[in-house]
Amino acid sequence: MFRHFSTVAGRIRTASVSRAVSTFAARSTASTMSSKIASGSLMVAAVIQAFALNSETMLTSCESLPVYGKPGTNQERTFLAIKPDGVQRGLIGDIITRFEKRGYKLVGLKMVWPTEEMAKSHYADLKKKPFFPGLVKFFSSGPIVCMCWEGKDIIKQGRQMLGETQPLASKPGSIRGDFSIDLGRNICHGSDSPEAAEHELKMWFPEGANDWTKTVDSSVYE
Ligand code: DAT
Ligand code: MG
Numbered sequence: 001m002f003r004h005f006s007t008v009a010g011r012i013r014t015a016s017v018s019r020a021v022s023t024f025a026a027r028s029t030a031s032t033m034s035s036k037i038a039s040g041s042l043m044v045a046a047v048i049q050a051f052a053l054n055s056e057t058m059l060t061s062c063e064s065l066p067v068y069g070k071p072g073t074n075q076e077r078t079f080l081a082i083k084p085d086g087v088q089r090g091l092i093g094d095i096i097t098r099f100e101k102r103g104y105k106l107v108g109l110k111m112v113w114p115t116e117e118m119a120k121s122h123y124a125d126l127k128k129k130p131f132f133p134g135l136v137k138f139f140s141s142g143p144i145v146c147m148c149w150e151g152k153d154i155i156k157q158g159r160q161m162l163g164e165t166q167p168l169a170s171k172p173g174s175i176r177g178d179f180s181i182d183l184g185r186n187i188c189h190g191s192d193s194p195e196a197a198e199h200e201l202k203m204w205f206p207e208g209a210n211d212w213t214k215t216v217d218s219s220v221y222e
Contacts, residue, residue: 067108067208068201069150071194074221077107077148077209078155078191079200080162084142086187087111091179092145095188098161098175099149103220107209108148108201114140121203131184138184146204152221155197158190 069077080099082092100106114122119139126132149158163174167186170177180186191197201209214220 065209065211066198067148067205068194068198071155071197074152074217075150076152076154076194077150077201078158078197079189079204080147080149080158080191081189081204082145082147083139083187083189084144085138085185086179087143087145089179089187091187094179095175096147099147099158102157102161104149104151104154104157105212105214105217106147107150107212108146108205110146111143112146112204113143116140118203122200134184148201148205148209150209155191155194159192162188162190 065075067077069075071077080095082095086092086095096106096109112118116136119136120127123132123135123139126135129135151157161175163170163176163186165186166183167176167180170180172178175188176186191200
């Protein structure tokens with residue numbers, strides 16, 4: 001998985017994040033396996049075996065939930081990104097905070113400096129638009145923050161929290177309405193459909209996400 005990850009995201013500068021992903025995956029793999037084993041002795045053997053596996057195997061075997069989650073459920077997932085302008089303007093924390101405070105769960109997070117090829121692939125649906133070359137150049141001009149968010153109706157709600165594509169048409173209270181003015185500097189990206197979320201999450205998180213349990217979910221969902 002890491003080899004594939006390195007090829008796709010050639011300019012990823014987050015080795016420590018990758019190590020953290022690996023550690024987390026190791027933990028969740030061990031715990032998933034443990035819960036499925038009834039006998040005590042078998043459980044001990046399985047735990048030993050889980051820790052003996054290398055990190056590549058663990059990442060692969062940990063993917064019980066696809067990276068794009070389950071659309072239409074509380075495990076729906078979307079790809080949100082803070083674009084180079086949002087990073088430059090110091091808005092990373094503010095944007096993450098809005099989704100955290102709403103009650104959504106962050107299951108993937110990393111900073112990536114996209115190549116032009118990655119930018120072209122991400123915006124492939126817009127390749128015939130006259131603004132495409134400028135968009136690709138801008139999107140690959142600096143690091144972006146890639147996020148995978150999970151929760152009920154997150155794809156649609158995420159788009160609403162971002163605001164309109166055109167910041168001048170975005171309502172105050174939305175991210176674009178509060179923080180941006182020009183179309184080509186609208187600071188954030190969000191998947192616009194389940195199909196787009198699947199495509200984008202597979203592209204930006206080939207290593208998978210973190211299937212952790214949020215203990216306060218009973219205070220978020222009834
Ligand atoms: P969104 O980012 O809201 O999904 P989009 O997918 O239509 O919007 O376009 C991607 C980005 O391209 C958008 O965030 C800003 C830029 N863009 C869109 N329309 C544009 C236009 N007419 N001129 C310049 N840039 C544009
Ligand atoms: Mg779009």
